[in-house]
Amino acid sequence: MADTFVAELRKTPLHARHRASNARMVPFAGWDMPVEYSGITAEHMAVRTRAGLFDVSHMGQIEVAGKNAAAAVDRLICSDASALSIGQAKYSGLLTPDGTFVDDVLVYRMAPFHFLFVANASNVKKDFAWITEQIKAVGDAAAVDSSTRYALLALQGPAAREVLQPLTGVDLSEIRPYWFANGEVANARATISRTGYSGEDGFEIFVPPNMADKVWQAVLESGRSADVIPCGLGARDTLRLEAAMRLYGNDIDESTSVLEAGLDWTVAWSKKEFIGRDRLVEQRDQGVARTLVGLEMMDRGIARHGYQVVRDARPVGVVTSGTQTPFLKKAIAMAYVPPELAAPGAEIDVDIRGRAAKARVVPLPFYKRKRT
Amino acid sequence: MAYPTDRKYTKDHEWIRVSGDTADVGITDYAQRQLGDVVYVDLPDVGRRIVAGESFGSIESVKAVSELFAPMSGEVVEVNPRLKDHPEAVNSEPYDSWMVKVRLSDPAAVESLLDAAAYEALVKE
16 A cells, blocks of 8 residues: 655645544545544544534635736636625636636635635646636736645534634624634634535634644644544545535536536626636527436445446446445435436436446435524 | 454455355455445355456445455355445454355465465555
């Protein structure tokens, strides 16, 4: 199992902590990251029922600032950046002219003329080059890759607020979902965002890298009585899949459009211009050839990324993500299928290593938390 | 971690316990830890011939699917019924969770496999 490239992998500010805590480490997007601490199932259940703490410092940050920053960001993403308030965040697509994904990002409006993108680790370099190039046409806006300036922790789960609150003077009940506030956590300067990638309530906390370990320890200490545990990328993946949140590189990429991916809700059609708009309008009016759906396996077996979707022994689509979910205790998957097979209830087969296993189309998301 | 000395091991992290001309086959503690939470074990039917070094089934954890490789050749005479509903037993009791019982075509071939000490040295690398 020895990986000769380990030395070249990047390390987050919490790397030593993960190693010391005996987390199982794997290479991910060029980083040496914890895939699990106590086991994916236990970590998944902790987030659904209590809370779990994730190191997501591998995620990148790209900032766009300048007098025309809003116009620049509006050109780059399919959502309405100008409509964001200071302190508000939005999930959106950074699109190619074909309406497909350069990346999917969270866009934060930090100040009137200052936006911050949180980008996928594997895409940061590409995004930065793309953003830099595309905002030239707008002028009076500049982009900076500030990924190394932030460590990013995610505390996710129903107990997240009560665990985090004792560590900060910011009134967390005042931060609505997809909003954020600047303040401190465990005496570290922090941006606290009510966002996440788990389908639960929770917070993502941006802190200076040299404070990351202190904040990590403080959150776990504060969460001790609530049995909050550290979690790895494995549970992050099963959690996001239950919540049907798309994963770049699996469910979406430069070959899949926003509408095919079922992310129409991110598109601000009222915006006269953004990269990819013409193609998306075309798809909106004429329809798409395939669409992302949820599948639930009826036969035994788990559909995995890349497996073929089959109907009447003919390949009609492809599975993009799949797992056995610890919380719902079912084998679920997302797949691209033709629109005529996309209605919930439709039955198809998945080719599981040569065996046709029956599956049924179900509505997304698979899991939706009860809002209080 | 102590590896039971009543059986032999492969480089692919299976164990095999030979008794006369039949043997139980499972995966090692090291293997189950690498896999993480096991959720499904896909095993051959009774009567299937399996061939040393070739895949005879697969094991799925939450994360991924892995092939199971036959340590020795023979015919499947029994499949562990418990694993159908309790695949997690592979994690909790890897050395009691045999997957298949095989009637060996060449019981003497067991000598070419790793003993506990050699296997332990292998996974320590």
